[in-house]
Amino acid sequence: MVSFKLSNKTASPSIKLLVDDPIVVNPGEAITLVCVTTGGEPTPTLTWVRSIGNLPEKTVLNGGTLTIPAITSDDAGTYSCIANNNVGNPAKKSTNIIVRDLVVVLLSQRIYSTLDIVPNYSTEWFNQYATSPTEH
Incomplete structure (x- = not known):
């Protein structure tokens, strides 16, 4: 059945x-x-x-x-x-x-004299293809 x-x-x-x-x-x-x-x-x-x-x-x-x-x-x-x-x-x-984004930025402060009121900044950019940092 x-x-x-x-x-x-x-x-x-x-x-x-x-x-x-x-x-x-x-x-x-x-x-x-x-x-x-x-x-x-x-x-x-x-x-x-x-x-x-x-x-x-x-x-x-x-x-x-x-x-x-x-x-x-x-x-x-x-x-x-x-x-x-x-x-x-x-x-x-x-x-x-x-x-994630793979960006590395290094920021360093340089003071040229004690009379400088505003410090100068330099930024170094590193690239996976660069052999040395480029300063801007």
């Missing part, structure tokens, strides 16, 4: 991000964002979006997992996972990615 059970049960989607907010990374690092469904009937589909513009071209998507290899400052911003199953409103969770 074969029996079938029909159900009209539906439920709006719910999701959870398995990442911190914000996420602070160094340039060149790989970053992985993970989004999982925690509810919804039928099972929701997961998509990733970026608040400003498209996802970076180098982005790898695999289900609810988004990976950005060799992140740059251009990749910084707010990323959102959206779950939709056409029941109720889509669920959305977001996280911010902050990419």
